[in-house]
Amino acid sequence: MSFSTLKNPHLSEMKTDYLYHLNIDVTDTQNTSDIQQRFGDIKVICAGGTAQRMRDLAIYLQPIFGITGKPVDLCESGHRYAVFKVGQVLCVSHGVGSSTFSVVLHELLKLVRYAKCKDPVFVRIGTCGGLGIEPGTVVVSKDAYNGYLENVHEIPILGKRVERPASFPQDIIDDILKFGAQSNDGFAIISANTMSTDCFYEGQGRTDGAVCEYTDEDKMNFLKKAYGKGIRNIEMEATMFSSLTQLAGVKAASICVALINRLNGDQVSITMEQKKEFEQRPFVVVERYIKHLLNK
Numbered sequence: 001m002s003f004s005t006l007k008n009p010h011l012s013e014m015k016t017d018y019l020y021h022l023n024i025d026v027t028d029t030q031n032t033s034d035i036q037q038r039f040g041d042i043k044v045i046c047a048g049g050t051a052q053r054m055r056d057l058a059i060y061l062q063p064i065f066g067i068t069g070k071p072v073d074l075c076e077s078g079h080r081y082a083v084f085k086v087g088q089v090l091c092v093s094h095g096v097g098s099s100t101f102s103v104v105l106h107e108l109l110k111l112v113r114y115a116k117c118k119d120p121v122f123v124r125i126g127t128c129g130g131l132g133i134e135p136g137t138v139v140v141s142k143d144a145y146n147g148y149l150e151n152v153h154e155i156p157i158l159g160k161r162v163e164r165p166a167s168f169p170q171d172i173i174d175d176i177l178k179f180g181a182q183s184n185d186g187f188a189i190i191s192a193n194t195m196s197t198d199c200f201y202e203g204q205g206r207t208d209g210a211v212c213e214y215t216d217e218d219k220m221n222f223l224k225k226a227y228g229k230g231i232r233n234i235e236m237e238a239t240m241f242s243s244l245t246q247l248a249g250v251k252a253a254s255i256c257v258a259l260i261n262r263l264n265g266d267q268v269s270i271t272m273e274q275k276k277e278f279e280q281r282p283f284v285v286v287e288r289y290i291k292h293l294l295n296k
């Protein structure tokens with residue numbers, strides 16, 4: 001695969017490239033054999049908010065590859081994101097929101113190109129607020145809506161508002177539901193639209209932030225409008241994630257577990273044990289999906 005697939009003509013003119021936030025130096029963009037050796041076998045890149053969750057996921061996936069031991073953070077020296085390689089899977093933390101995720105996503109997209117990975121799939125493994133669904137439900141995102149309830153990713157570029165399509169490929173959604181879910185899992189898994197916001201509080205219509213200038217009624221009207229657009233979960237990355245991966249020509253999916261039902265309240269008040277159990281649910285789904293990909 002060449003860099004032309006990345007839709008950035010400037011890259012082919014760069015002799016070296018420093019993936020700053022990962023602290024990975026590409027010393028010769030024409031000869032990336034060292035990067036290929038380290039990362040060329042990667043088939044799936046899992047990304048999620050916290051380093052701890054991504055470490056737990058790496059440990060959870062180890063048996064697929066017959067690996068044991070403590071996962072090593074390959075990018076610890078970058079002091080930003082945690083990156084664990086387990087067999088053909090990379091587990092990467094991305095922080096809270098599209099701005100932190102987009103930084104590491106740009107660098108990961110370049111990394112898989114330099115490494116000449118074959119058809120890598122990017123999967124976000126996250127948490128979310130649910131909309132009219134039971135807490136603990138796992139949502140595989142379809143169309144991603146921004147905080148204006150528009151099915152686009154809006155981003156200022158060179159002083160202009162740029163809008164990009166924000167949907168996840170249906171074939172990957174179908175495969176995740178077909179191979180990742182089992183009827184005896186003890187939790188529901190659905191495919192639905194997702195709203196992504198840049199703010200956890202006002203952006204998601206909460207009334208429990210430090211500032212709030214609307215009424216409970218305004219909030220409920222907004223949430224119901226979102227529900228009417230087929231939105232069943234709210235998080236903070238899906239619009240950016242779906243649009244950037246689509247533009248970069250790679251397949252992607254978002255699998256998130258709902259921590260609360262936002263039609264019933266704003267505070268995430270589940271216990272840490274419950275949260276840990278919920279966070280494992282997307283692990284169960286993605287592990288089976290990864291096995292399916294590896295057996296293809």
Ligand SMILES: O=P(O)(O)O[C@H]1O[C@H](CO)[C@@H](O)[C@H]1O
Pocket residue numbers: 048049050095096097125126127128200235236237
């Ligand atoms: O659980 P993670 O992956 O961090 O994702 C969700 O949780 C964060 C907010 O608490 C946001 O990043 C949101 O998208």
Ligand SMILES: O=c1cc[nH]c(=O)[nH]1
Pocket residue numbers: 127128129130200204234235236259260268
């Ligand atoms: O309500 C929620 C819960 C988790 N993550 C979010 O972005 N919103």
